[in-house]
Amino acid sequence: MKPFDGSNLAFGELDAKSAAALLAVAGDIALVMDGAGVIRDVALMGNGDSQFDTANQWIGRSWSDTVSGDSRAKIDTLVKEAVSLGVSKRRQVNHIMGDVSDVPVSYTTIKLGRDGGLVAVGRDMRHVSALQQRLVEAQQAMERDYWRLRHVETRYRLLFQLASDGIVVLDAANLKVLDANSAAGQIFGEPTDRLIGRSFPLGMDAQAARALEDLLASARSAGRAGDISLALQGGRSFHASASCFRQEQATLLLVRFSPAELPTAGATTGGSSPSRLIDLLERSPDAFVVTDLDGEILTANRAFLDITELASEEQLRGTTLGTYIGRPGADFPVFTGMLRKNGVVRLMATSARGLHGNQSEVEVSAVWVPEGEEPCIGFTIRDIGRRLASGPQGARDLTRAVEELTSLVGRVSLRDLVRDTVDLVERHFIEAALELTNDNRTSAAEVLGVSRQSLYVKLRRHRLVTPGTDREEDAAS
Structure with a gap:
């Protein structure tokens, strides 16, 4: 450490007021200690956080x-380095603050030249930790989304290559081939990789090429164009x-070729065929499951198998929906009660459990x-666990806590449940107000619309304050 050259500018020449001002700028808390590391005095700088x-x-x-x-x-390292x-x-350490979670503080320790004492100047690192x-x-959340997209891409590539059509x-701008499946390669008589990058249409006579160009022009203007018959190679x-x-700020065209002797999508009249609807439900990214009126599973799609971590639909048959969705025997x-009353249930939040213990919010x-002849119930289940929560963590904690209280229905009286719920909600809102005001209790009382004395009473009742602290604040104010 290089000292100041001018003796009249040395730190030893600073008066007490100047030294205190320097420490106030340097950190949030300062500890004055002897050479053995025993604290002799404490000074709080800045706004004087109540957690200190x-x-x-x-x-x-x-x-x-x-x-x-x-x-x-x-x-020990901070003390030894300062002494030597x-x-x-x-270095960052974690102070123990009673019932409050540990408070991270970053310290630098300085040796006092005259008597060998030490001064530790610390900065509150909670905002950095948050x-x-x-x-x-x-x-x-990004990693979960990444792996979900990888899985979706794998399924897409598999279905794309196995399709019989x-x-x-x-690319709608220049009609260059961006992708093609193996069935398209067989139709045009060339390997798939040789099709990519070539101009479309491929290997058609003039009449078929004009018909296909008209089809593509209709698709660009209307979004979709119906079937036309073509004679190819x-x-x-x-x-x-x-x-x-x-896709990715580009306009693309997807062209499908089906053999004329096979039925094509859109060729049926009178609306969608049942087989097409079943195929769409099977490929849906949302889980779909059908049960009888007692909750026993009759059929389900692949997305529901992913949620339950099962390999085949046969493993589901004979089990009940409550085994995997909601609380067993409760939800x-x-x-069924809501269905009898309203006919439908919309977007009810609950949880799902897999065979191997994986849980998610749905x-x-x-x-x-x-x-x-066969009464049944159809359930659509959407996994919302990957969504990055935009609300505060405390809101999710409150929701879970209320759900835990709900599980006590039938074992605890209604009066006790209501009292515990009121206390839980009141504590949550007080904590939210303190967080909003940076633990300024006077401002928190104004936000909550109560007097400061009433807030202190509630803080003591909910054990949100160290005993004796509120009396010290009353005396200070």
């Missing part, structure tokens, strides 16, 4: 006794249809057919 109110109780204690066990080695070198490197936590949550994806006849869609009667919609 108990710091005055550290006077007379060893500095290492005020931190968590994993931080004590860092305290005059100033230590900055930001790091948000970044971790955002990264985890020839499928070609074109070898005199084979196909039905062609086209769809237009946007299904709620579904939204459930349901409709039923109570009459007929």
Whole structure:
């Protein structure tokens, strides 16, 4: 450490007021200690965060006794470096604050030249920790989305290549082939990789090419064009249809070729065929399951198998929906009660469980057919667990806590449940107000519309304040 050259500018020449002002700028808390690391005085700078109110109780204690066990080695290093070198490197430790979670503080320790004492200047790092936590949550959400997209892409590629119809994806701007499946390669008599990048149409006579160009023009203007009959290589006849869609700021065309002897989508009259609807439900990204009126599973699509972590639909048969969705034996009667009253259930939030313990948050919609030869209930289940929560963590904690209280119905009296719920909600709103006002209790009382004395009473009742602290604030104010 290089000292100042001018003796009249040395730190030793600073008066007490100037030294205090310097410390106030340097950090949020300062500890004055002897050479052994025993705290002799505590000074709070900045706004005087209420979480440091108990710091005055550290006077007379060893500095290492005020931190968590994993931080004590860092305290010893801070003291030794200051004694030997005059100033230590900055290190972060976690102070124990009673019922409050540990408070991270970054300290630099300086040796006092005259009597060998030490001064530790610290900065509150809670805002950095909160930001790091948000970044971790955002990264985890991005990783979940990434792997879900990879799985979706894998399923898309598998279905794309196994499709019996020839499928070609074109750039609408220049009609270049961007992608094609193996069936399209067989239709045009070339390997798939040789089709990509070539101009479309391929290997057609002039009449078929004009008909296909008209089909593509109709798809660009209307979004979708119906079937036309084409004669391709070898005199084979196909039905062609086209769809237009946007992807990554580009307009693309999807052209499908079906053999003329096979039925094509859109060739049926009188609306969608049942087989087409069944195929769409099977490929739906949302889970779909059909049960009888008692909740026993009759059939389900692949998305529901993914949620339940089962390999085949046969493993589901004979089990009940409550095994995988909601609370066993509790939520299904709620579904049926709402169906009897309203006919449908829309976006009911609950949870789903897999065979191997994986859990996720889901939204459930349901409709039923109570009459007929085979009465049944259809459930649509959407996994919402990957959504990055925009609300505060406390709101989700409150929801979970209320759900836990709900599970006590039938075991605890209604009066006790209502009292506990009121206390829980009141504590939550008080914590939210303190967080909003940076633990300024006067401002928090104004936000909540109560007097400061009433707020102190509630803080003591909910154990949100260290005993004696509120009396010290009353005296200070």
